[in-house]
Structures are given as C-alpha cells and as structure tokens.
Amino acid sequence: MEKYQVLDWLTPGALGVNLVVEETNTKVKRVIKQVECIDEHQANEALEELTPLLKLQHTHISVCQELFITWNSEISSLFLCLVMEYHKESFQNVIEKNRAAKTAIDSKWLQNMLGQVLDALDYLHHLDIIHRNLKPSNIALVSNDHCKLQDLSSNTLMTDKAKWNVRAEEDPFQKSWMAPEALSFSFSQKSDIWSLGCIILDMASCSFLDRLEAMHLRKCIRSAPDSLSRVLRTMEERKVPDAKTFRSLLPLMLQADPAERVTVRDVIQLTFLRGDFWSSSTALVLHRQEVPEFIIDVLLESNTASIFEVMQSFSSRPEVQHRALKRLLRMTEDQLGLPWPAELVEVLLVVMKQHQRILDIQLCACALLLRSLGQALAQDPAATVANAGTITDALLSVLRSHPAEEQLLITVYSLLSIVASQGLATDELQRAGLFEDILKRLDSLPRNRDICIHGLSLLWALLVDATIVNKTPLERAPALVAEVLAAFPRDAEVAEAGCAVLWLLSLLGCIQEQECAEVVDLLLQSIRLCQDRVVLVNNAYRGLASLAKVSELAALQVVLPRENGSGLDLTQETYQLYRDDPEVVESVCLLLAHLAAYTEILSELASSGIQPLVAEIHGRFTSSLELVSYAASVLRALEAAAQPSSEGGQ
Numbered sequence: 001m002e003k004y005q006v007l008d009w010l011t012p013g014a015l016g017v018n019l020v021v022e023e024t025n026t027k028v029k030r031v032i033k034q035v036e037c038i039d040e041h042q043a044n045e046a047l048e049e050l051t052p053l054l055k056l057q058h059t060h061i062s063v064c065q066e067l068f069i070t071w072n073s074e075i076s077s078l079f080l081c082l083v084m085e086y087h088k089e090s091f092q093n094v095i096e097k098n099r100a101a102k103t104a105i106d107s108k109w110l111q112n113m114l115g116q117v118l119d120a121l122d123y124l125h126h127l128d129i130i131h132r133n134l135k136p137s138n139i140a141l142v143s144n145d146h147c148k149l150q151d152l153s154s155n156t157l158m159t160d161k162a163k164w165n166v167r168a169e170e171d172p173f174q175k176s177w178m179a180p181e182a183l184s185f186s187f188s189q190k191s192d193i194w195s196l197g198c199i200i201l202d203m204a205s206c207s208f209l210d211r212l213e214a215m216h217l218r219k220c221i222r223s224a225p226d227s228l229s230r231v232l233r234t235m236e237e238r239k240v241p242d243a244k245t246f247r248s249l250l251p252l253m254l255q256a257d258p259a260e261r262v263t264v265r266d267v268i269q270l271t272f273l274r275g276d277f278w279s280s281s282t283a284l285v286l287h288r289q290e291v292p293e294f295i296i297d298v299l300l301e302s303n304t305a306s307i308f309e310v311m312q313s314f315s316s317r318p319e320v321q322h323r324a325l326k327r328l329l330r331m332t333e334d335q336l337g338l339p340w341p342a343e344l345v346e347v348l349l350v351v352m353k354q355h356q357r358i359l360d361i362q363l364c365a366c367a368l369l370l371r372s373l374g375q376a377l378a379q380d381p382a383a384t385v386a387n388a389g390t391i392t393d394a395l396l397s398v399l400r401s402h403p404a405e406e407q408l409l410i411t412v413y414s415l416l417s418i419v420a421s422q423g424l425a426t427d428e429l430q431r432a433g434l435f436e437d438i439l440k441r442l443d444s445l446p447r448n449r450d451i452c453i454h455g456l457s458l459l460w461a462l463l464v465d466a467t468i469v470n471k472t473p474l475e476r477a478p479a480l481v482a483e484v485l486a487a488f489p490r491d492a493e494v495a496e497a498g499c500a501v502l503w504l505l506s507l508l509g510c511i512q513e514q515e516c517a518e519v520v521d522l523l524l525q526s527i528r529l530c531q532d533r534v535v536l537v538n539n540a541y542r543g544l545a546s547l548a549k550v551s552e553l554a555a556l557q558v559v560l561p562r563e564n565g566s567g568l569d570l571t572q573e574t575y576q577l578y579r580d581d582p583e584v585v586e587s588v589c590l591l592l593a594h595l596a597a598y599t600e601i602l603s604e605l606a607s608s609g610i611q612p613l614v615a616e617i618h619g620r621f622t623s624s625l626e627l628v629s630y631a632a633s634v635l636r637a638l639e640a641a642a643q644p645s646s647e648g649g650q
Helices: 040-055 091-101 107-126 161-170 189-205 211-220 225-237 243-253 264-273 280-287 293-300 304-313 318-330 342-354 359-379 388-401 406-421 426-431 434-442 449-465 477-487 492-507 513-529 534-550 552-559 567-577 582-595 599-607 610-620 625-649
Strands: 004-009 017-023 029-037 066-072 077-085 139-143 146-149
Touching: 004 029, 029 040, 040 066, 040 077, 091 139, 091 189, 107 146, 107 189, 107 264, 189 211, 189 225, 189 243, 189 264, 211 225, 225 243, 243 264, 293 304, 293 318, 304 318, 304 342, 318 342, 318 359, 342 359, 342 388, 359 388, 359 406, 388 406, 388 426, 406 426, 406 434, 406 449, 426 434, 426 449, 434 449, 434 477, 449 477, 449 492, 477 492, 477 513, 492 513, 492 534, 513 534, 513 552, 513 567, 534 552, 534 567, 534 582, 552 567, 552 582, 552 599, 567 582, 567 610, 582 599, 582 610, 582 625, 599 610, 599 625, 610 625
Parallel strands: none
Antiparallel strands: 004 017, 017 029, 029 077, 066 077, 139 146
C-alpha cells in the first residue's frame, strides 16, 4: 500500500471496502478493493484463484492491475487487495438518473451497451471464467459509448458465508442480483445469466419502478414468475422501448432452474440475430470467426490435433463443432489415439457444456465418449475412468436438457453405466435422482426395448456397489421390472438385465412378501427361456436363493409342481448343462441349501432325486469350501429328515 495514496472511501461492496487511490509516481487513479480474510490459507487460496485474471485481454473487461496480501496491525486483520481501474460512472448511475426523472433509458444506447456486456461475458464464459458478482455497479462506464465489466470475484471469496450474511443484513440490495442457486453459494455461467437478466430488467423498468420496488421484484421472481410477467406487461402498456424483445428474452434468462436458463450465446441470438438490436461490439463477436467453409473442411480432414485446434478456434459456432465431431466419429481407433485419449475426452466435455441445448452435438459427443471409454475398458477392464466427476456432471446436464430424446438417453445410460460399474460417483448419481429417472422411463408406455435394457443395466450398476441410504424410490422397482419382463417375454437381453436387477433388489430387501411368488415365477421362466446365457442363469439362481432365504412362500413357489416341470426339475437341468462351471454350480447349490432349511420342503427335495446330484457336487468340488459347505448342509438336512422313517421301518 506504500505506493498508493488514499483519496476517498467508496460505499462498501458485498465482500469488502473500496478505496479510491492515486499512484504516488504516476498520479493515476485506481480503486483498491480490500477483502478481509479469515486466515492466511483463505487469502492464499483466493490469490491463487484470481491471479489468472491478470492475463485477461478484452476491450470490455476492466482487468485487475495488481494483487497482494497485506496485514493491518491496527485491527490485527489480513487483507487481500485487488488493484483495479478507476471509473467514476457505472450502469448504476445511469439507472438512478433515469429513475429519478422517470424516463426510459435510450434504446440505441442500451442496445449498444448490452452488446458490449454480452461480448465480454461471452469471452469470459469461453474461458470457463464466471463473473459471480454481476450487477449495475460492476459495469463501469469508460465513456458514454464504452463500458467494461469489473470486479470479477473468486469462488473462495464468494462462498464466505459469514461475510455474505453480515453484508446481506447491512444492505439487502447487495444480494438481490444473485441467482437463486448462488444464494446457496453454487455458481455457474448460468448464475451470470440470471444476474444479467436482473440488470436488463432494472434498466428497462427504471421509468416506473423505484429502487425499493425494483429490489423486491428481483427477489420475488426467484419464487414467483408471475411477478415478472406482470412487470413485462406493464412495460408494453407504457410503451417502453424494446419491450417486446424483453418480454420474450427475460423469462428465458430468469428461470429459477439453471438448467432451463439460456446461455450467453442464446441471448445474443435472440437479441442481435433474430431481433432488431444493434451493437458494433456484438457485430464483432458474431462475425469475427467467419471463415469460408471450404477452409474449415480442409482443416477438418487433417489429424486430431488440427481438428481440436479448429474446435477451440470456433468454439462458439455449433455448425463447426458438429462437423468436427462427425469427422472424429469417422476416424479409426488409431487415428483417434484410442484407448484413453485424454485430450479428446476434455474437448468433448467442453463442447457438451458449451452447446448443451443442441441435440446433434450432444448425440455425436456422447457417441464419441462412449466409443472412447468402451474401447479403453475393452482393452483393459481394470482401467479407471479419468474425470469421472466431470463426465457425470456433463451427462446429467444432458439428461435434463433433452429428457425426451430416446437415442441420446440410451447413449447417456450406457456411459453412466460405465462410470457407475467402476464404483465411481454412484452416491452422487443417487442424490441426483437417477433411480427415480430410470424407473419413470421404465414405467412409460409404449416401452422402448433399448431404453429398458440400458435402464436396467444402469440400475444394476448403481445398486451393485452403492450404499443405499434411501430405499423408498426402489419400492416400485420389482413391479416395474416384472412388467418389463412381461412386455418382452422372449427377449434374452431384457431377461438378462431384469434378472440381474431382481437379484440385487432381493439382496437389498426391496421385494415385498406379496411380490415374491411373481418374482420367483419370472426368474424361473427366464432360466427356462435362456438356459444358454450363463450370466442370466447365474443371477437368476442367486435371486431365487436370496428370496428363498427370507421367504418360505418364495421357497414353496420354487418347488411347486408345474406343467412344464418344477423349479427343482429345472435346477437339475441347469446342473447338467453347467456341471463344469463352479460359479453356476455354487449358485444352484446355494438355492438348494436355503430350500433345505424348510422342513416342509425336504420331502419335495427327497422325492425329486436331488440328493444324488448334491452328493456329486460335494465330491466333485472339494477345492471350493463354500460349495462343499452348501452341499453338506443339504445332505445333512435330507439325512436328518429320512432318519425317523428309517428307524420306524426296522
């Protein structure tokens, strides 16, 4: 602070105190924002997060000049200091001046300023930088026709709850520009869009709403969209310039759910391409990337490095991204650098995030991601998925953005199954409501076979290793799986996926007593239809064993005589088919062990000729302690049941 002389103290901001200073040597005015930090760790963390902002270069962004940490010995506090450009006027001054005069802001001026703000915000979001603190006082007026975004904040500072709560009590005006999710300290590019929507709303309504009314409106629209509709109607009635455009734009920017909110590129499209807005700055952002298509085609016919460069250079042009993705899909594994081309995965995630609402881009990107991860795991099943959390977030966003697109849904379910099958992010997926989403789609009519298969596979991947905290969403799962199996009675793939899920549901205790008989019948039917599918057979017998262990009704249903043979007859058939497969034999023997625990069923076991089969298993698989144990328990039960009858005969 030694090289600066303090000239004035400005109104405190949301996070700190702003000082107008003068550089001792150059006599240039600056603003120093002093943010009090809890400790040195917080100060260093914020400093590290803000340092990259020093490198920003944009005509409509006020770049931070310097960052440093200082100790104030008088109050024994540590301060992070941000040295910024000084500008006397901001959008706040313009709004207040027009509000006092009860006049609308000049349309051409507003359009030009909005274009400059969108240009700057598009630049930041392209670099994956979030402003976090967008409000009229943070859009400085360099001159009458030139503005700059200023006071970009960091996640470390903006999530300091104690400081925010104190500021909110002192001045509720500070928080009124923040998006609903930002109030819970969750920031994204969509949070900036909400704040910009509030700024536009304030500028457009300043001729008939006073400062307090405008603040209450911004708070109200978070939970009551009708309040926005009313003020937009008032704009049209009062003939506010561009009211028609604002009426179509602002409801899209001020959606309470961030997933439903438009992007900065969408705002540009709605105002400066489809609408009649004009701004020299927005014309630049819209046209600066125009390159003849044949040049792009030549670049895209090169190697992956060249294609990635094209994608990064034209990141805001969806048609270029789509063509690049289609070109990548046509390339061979060697050309793509499979398996595990880390750069490809990173590029895909960026494209998916930036063009979330464009279906063709999401379809191509997800297909490439599936090809990449699938190929990698095929070559090395023990490999782990990198960036699992980021991939999961991207895929969940895709589901929310395109809930009715069946082909995209199938690919996303496949990708989530890969992530979940490795035990990654399963708890996060549960908390995101994926159980409910899968079951809702299984319940839809008419049922899509592929969605059913991939939905059941994903359900299995989520259940197999996850810690199930809340089983309530799974209460209707057994009935829905049963309906799906009944809808595709002779489909082996559906049966295999369904049997796997029913087995896990039985282990988790999610199958009610009244459902046991139907589930047992479905498992037996699936085994009869698909005896050649070892995974299905194994999972079905595990499911039967799990049900028989806890329910005598289920056990009786297994041995119940049927026209096509009882479950015990089927068990003997399965053993003869898989007598050399220890895993299947163990599942069969486990079922028999649980059946033998019921006295009423022992006579059925004895009369069906099971004892010689179990004795054979006991003698053949001596190296498997579990198998020998199961077989021995069945033999003991059968011998004990036969003992009294034998003595009576003598």
